[in-house]
Amino acid sequence: MEEKNHLRRSVIPPLLFVALLWVIKFCEEYFHFNLFFLGIVPLTAEGLIGIFTAPFIHANYDHLLSNTLPLLVSVTGLIYFYKEIAYSVIAMIWLFTNFWVWLAARPDPHIGASGLIYGFVCFLFFSGIIRRNKHLLAISMLVTFLYGSMVWGILPVNQAISWESHLFGSVAGIFAAIYFRKEGPQRVVKVWEEEKEPTGPEYWMTEEQKKKYPPPEPEQPTITYFFKEKE
Numbered sequence: 001m002e003e004k005n006h007l008r009r010s011v012i013p014p015l016l017f018v019a020l021l022w023v024i025k026f027c028e029e030y031f032h033f034n035l036f037f038l039g040i041v042p043l044t045a046e047g048l049i050g051i052f053t054a055p056f057i058h059a060n061y062d063h064l065l066s067n068t069l070p071l072l073v074s075v076t077g078l079i080y081f082y083k084e085i086a087y088s089v090i091a092m093i094w095l096f097t098n099f100w101v102w103l104a105a106r107p108d109p110h111i112g113a114s115g116l117i118y119g120f121v122c123f124l125f126f127s128g129i130i131r132r133n134k135h136l137l138a139i140s141m142l143v144t145f146l147y148g149s150m151v152w153g154i155l156p157v158n159q160a161i162s163w164e165s166h167l168f169g170s171v172a173g174i175f176a177a178i179y180f181r182k183e184g185p186q187r188v189v190k191v192w193e194e195e196k197e198p199t200g201p202e203y204w205m206t207e208e209q210k211k212k213y214p215p216p217e218p219e220q221p222t223i224t225y226f227f228k229e230k231e
Contacts, residue, residue, distance in 0.1 A: 007080060014075035018068055021113070024056055025064050039109035040101050047109075051098040055113040067113050074120035077139060082127070085184045089176050093119035096172040097165065105164035115165030118150060122173030130181050 028035055040054045041047030058064040079086040097115045121143055128140030154167040 006083075010076050010080035010083070011072075013079060014072050017075070018071055021056060021058065021064060021068075025058055025061065029061075036109050036111060039111035040098055040105070041109055042102050042105045042107050047102055050110065051095065051102055054098055054101075054111050055094070055116055057111040058113075059111065063112060067117060070117045070121070071113060074117055074124065074143075077124055077143075078120055081124075081136060081139060082180075082184045085180050089123055089180060090116075090120070092176050092179070093123065093169065093172045096175065097169040100168035100172070101162070101165050104168075105162065110162040110165055112162065112165070114153070115162065115169035118153065118166045118169035119173035119176070121150065122170045123177050124173075126174050126177040127181070130177055131186060133185055136185060 024035070035057045037046070038050060038053040038057050039047070040050030058067070075090070078089060082089060094116060097119050101110050101115065125140045125143045128136035128138075150166070153161070154163060154170055156163050
């Protein structure tokens with residue numbers, strides 16, 4: 001029962017976040033206004049706001065749809081397996097990724113949550129390897145299976161996407177995995193109790209010697225009785 005409750009608590013935050021993204025996109029399309037000014041415009045004062053707002057803005061429904069499932073999976077995994085540090089990891093990846101984009105990306109508006117996704121996926125992958133926890137390693141392998149092809153997104157092949165966000169998000173995820181390596185779940189180490197080695201002389205005797213020279217009987221306590229004459 002506790003496990004189900006924990007899973008439910010882990011799913012609700014990413015569901016609410018994704019729902020908010022869809023509401024924003026629906027309102028943008030329905031009321032015919034453009035929120036691109038909330039994106040990251042590198043090295044400009046007005047683009048600084050995008051460090052906080054860019055992940056909420058998407059170019060179209062296809063863009064948002066492609067980010068929906070990876071967001072749900074990666075954030076749920078973060079909160080479920082790293083509940084003590086999940087929100088600190090999310091905040092670090094969010095701020096570092098977007099600040100680096102503002103600092104070093106092309107001078108175009110950068111929008112969308114894909115940079116965060118790359119950060120979360122890299123954190124899950126590398127954190128499992130660093131901690132050498134079998135359960136977290138299983139998550140690393142699952143992440144590799146589901147999103148291994150994402151590695152091509154960090155290369156400047158398609159200029160229509162913000163590959164800089166993907167690259168800096170990946171670096172931020174690796175950095176967070178290293179920075180928080182001593183916090184949250186750790187590798188389970190079994191400690192075996194050492195069996196004490198007998199040291200008595202009878203331990204070193206052969207069976208024949210033990211028969212010939214049996215160990216002495218343990219001394220019995222001496223009981224002394226005092227009788228008091230009746231007056």
